[in-house]
Structures are given as structure tokens and as C-alpha cells.
Amino acid sequence: MNFNTKIRFDFVGNRNKFFLFSIALTVIGILSLLIFNLNLGVDFKAGTNMDISVGKAVSQQEAKDILTQIGIEGVTPTVGGTGNQRVSARFDEVLAQPKIVEIQNAFKAAYGDQVSAEVNVVSPDMARELGIKTIWAVLIASVGIMIYVMIRFEWRFALAANIAILYDAFVVVALFSIFRLEVDLPFIAAVLTTIGYSINDKIVIFDRIRENLRFGKYKNRDQLSEMVNASLWQTMERNIYTVLAVLVIAVCLFVFGSHSIKLFALAKIIGLTSGAYSSICIASPLWLLLKGKEKPKVAVKSSTSS
Template sequence: MRFKWDFDFVKASKYFYIFSIVVTLIGVISLSVRGLNYGVDFKSGSNVDIKISKAVPKDQVVAVLNDLHLNKDVNITTGADRLNIRFSEVLSNDDENKLKSAFNKKIDAKASFEVNTVDPEMARELQLNAIYAVLIASVGIILYVTIRFEWRFAIASIVALLHDAFMVISIFSIFQLQVNLTFIIAVLTIIGYSINDTIVIFDRIRENMRFAKVKTHRDLSDVVNKSVSQTMTRSINTVLTVLFAALCLLIFGSSSIRMFSLAMVIGLMFGAYSSIFIASPLWLALKGKQKPKSANRSKATS
């Protein structure tokens, strides 16, 4: 037996709109003032990832870099079994060899190194490609939803998915979390998840509109509430399943996919309500501006 959610989702949506607008404004300010904390994938320089056999104090690493004169614009992140050094400039082969030799000699003889280098031209190309990927995905979704449903559904769905993507970007900017290629993969995955959940609700709205006698805005609102109620259990089960998997990756996964997992968790939490409280009420607002149809066409497809 299907559980029925007796709740006015449309009425409650204003609180979620306010919350999203506040986070968006904070995100815009943070992006304008601080920008994003680009990793080596999007910022020229060298990233040295070191697997260590013991805990290493940060000041020891700083001392080694000072001796090698490699202490300019360096960001050091330490962990229990890994250590990361990000240089804003590209290390030469000679500098890499000196760093490895000095680290093995003075800090940890069993340490192993992985060095990734991106030159300025490649960094710019990766940034542009990431933007193109998101834009192309968005345009494709608009065309698909417009053909399958109507333009109001398309606008509402694109706003919802861009909302989810921008919320993740805002959080990463506010807390200066590192943005790399895995972050872009996470954003594209979140967009795919968001549109999938939104289309399920929109498909139910379209189905219910075929048999609804819509004469007033309240009737439209009832259709949206009924449609969301009918798909709510499915939405909750889906988001909890995916969220549990993302949390497991975040807690037990390696450091190389930590930002991917974190972006997924953040995006899933925002996406959990965007289809219900952002996309559906927005469609209702757009549909409410449409001129009323005659009684014989009240059952026509929306």
C-alpha cells in the first residue's frame, strides 16, 4: 500500500526559496571576493602527493622546503598516512629529485611520491572544458525536457539543476575547499541525479493534469501537491540510497576522491529538496500565468 503524504509542499516552498536565495547571495559574494580554491588540475603548478609511513609534523616539511628554497607560494596538507604539497609554480625535474631525496633522507625513508604538473596553458584549457561540459549538459537537458514535456517544465528543471550545481560551488567557495577534476565529475553527476528526480515528479504532474479539472490556481496547486505526494516515497528512498553510498566513499574512500565524495554529499542534500520545493513550485508559477482554457480542454495534456 502506497504511503500518502498529507502536506502542502507548495506552501512550504517559500521557506526553501528563501534559504536557497540566502546561500546563493553568500556564494556570489564569496566567489567575487575569494573565488574558488583551484587544485593543480585547474591552476598551473605542481602537486606532490606523498604516502608516508609515520605522522609527519608540518614544520619538518617546511624546514626541508626552506633548505631547498622551494618555500614560495606553497600549500601543505598533512594526514595520518598521506601528505600533500602544492606548489604554485611548476617544479623542474631537478627540483623534484632534490625534494624526494631530501624528504627520504631527513623525514621518512619509506615515503613514496606522486607528482602531477599542469602548465598554465593546460590549466586554462581544463577550466574552459569544464565550463563547456556543464553548458552542453544543460542545453541537452533543456531540449529533452522541452520535447518530452513543454517549455515550462524545461525552465523549471534547468533552474533546479543549476540551483544544485551552484549550491555545491558556493559551499566549496565559502569554505575554500579544493576544486579539481573530480569536483567537475561530481557536479555533472549531481546534475544527472537532479534532472532524473525532477522528471519523475514532472511526469506524474503531466499524468495528473490529464484527469484534473483545473479552474483555479488552487486546483493547479492541488495537482502539484498530489503529484509530489505520490512520488515522495520514491524520492526519499532514492536519495537515501545514493547518499549512503556517497557517505561511505567520503568516510572510507582514499584522499584522491574525498572532494568528489564531499561534493556528491552536498549536492545530494540540496538536490533532495530542489525537485520538490524549487522545480515544482516554479512550474506552478509559470503555469499559473497561462490563460485559462475552455472547459472542454481542461483535460488536455499540460
């Protein structure tokens, strides 16, 4: 069949390569989570986070030396903000008020009375509650998207889309586990927005597949494969422009943003890239596999008695 579309690459024909790559990355991610777990930030484990504004330029080593002088070892603070005047230090334990005051006084002794601090303390119960709510948020979002796609399309589209968006979310989690990047509340926001952007790409492609399916007659698997390939290339330009528009913003946030937003931007970059990949290389070929298993409908002829 002629779709008047130039198919530059056969995504459907190479689906097994994409599936193998995705399965391999998933297995590596699962192993990393089982062996190393996630590098949880203060938001998801008991601890204390201090953001100290010193009013002067400070280096990471200077800030670490101040903490060492008052007996705090093993904590590597980060320096950022305008002119490197802000120190962020994360402690794995809940610091008592006298210890917090001692840290503030140590920085005041070094940089003067203009030093101020913002303290965030997370108790074990609060950390556990945040973890449970995060899991529920991802599950509810996934179920809601699946129900929406089933209502708008049909169950094969919904299943293919849900597998792909869960893969996208897992890729972000897996890469953060593999490279030991810190997981905090902005990271969860990035994962949830990744799911939203990912389903948008898939809806656009599925809508074109459904349209081509409605106005064409496909007698065998090869014709269906050609139709899916054509649908991918018919929507390719729109999807690329949509992803690039958001990706440019995420890259700018990562390059020029403060330290507190860099990991959020990095998670967005990973999620957007994975979402674009899974829409083309996983969701659509997966729908074709499910469609291929559909039993052909046999017309029942009514018999008349003589």
C-alpha cells in the same frame, strides 16, 4: 479534489519561503565568488602536485619540516594512505626538474631509498584550457537536459527543471567557495553527476504531475496547487529512497575514503541534498507559477449566415 494522498506538509503553499531561502543562498554564493573566488587546485591553475610514498608512517609536521629545510615555505602538505605513508604537496608554481629531485632526495635522506614520487605538472595554458572545457561541459549538459525535458514534457517543465539543476550545481560551487575548499577535476565530476541525479528526481515528480494533469480537470489555481502537492507526496517515498541509497555511499566515501576522494564525496553529498530539496521545493512550485501564467484557451464559435 480527492487524490487519496495524505498531504503532511504544504510545499506549494510555503513556496515563497523556499524561494527566499534559495535566493539568499544564491546571493551569498555570488558575493563569495566575487570577493574570494574559488580555491582552485593544481588542475585549474599553474602549479605542481607531488604525491610522495615514504614507506613509513609520517606526520604532517614532519613532512612540512622537510620542505622547510630545503627552503620551501608556505606549503602545508597532507598525509594519508595506508598507515599515513603518503605525502601530498601542492605548489603554486611549476617546479623545475632540479627542484623536484631536491625534494625527493630530502625525503629519501629522512626515510630511506624506498621513497618514490609521482609528479603532476600543470602549465598555465593547460589550466586555462581545463577551465574553459569545464564551463562548456556544464553548459552542454544543461542544454541537453533542457531539450530532453522539452521533448518528453513541455517547455514549462524544461524551464523549471533547468533552473533547479543549475541551482543545484551553483550550491555546490558556492559552498566550496564560502568554506574555501579546493576545486579540482574530481569536483567537476561531482558537479556533473549531481546534475544527472538531480534531473532524475525532477523527472519522476514531473511525470506524476503530468499524469494527474491528464486525468483530472482543474478549474482554478487552488486545484492545481492541490494536485502538485499530491504529486509530490505520491512520489516522496521513491525519491527519498533513491537519494538515500546514493547518499549513504557518498557519506561512506567521505568518512572512510582517502584524502584524494573526500572532497569529491563531500561535493556529492551537497549536490544530492540540494537536488532532493530543489526537486520538491523549487522545480515543482516553479512549474506551477509558469502554468498559472498560461492564458486560458478561449473556444472560437463559428458563426453561420442566415
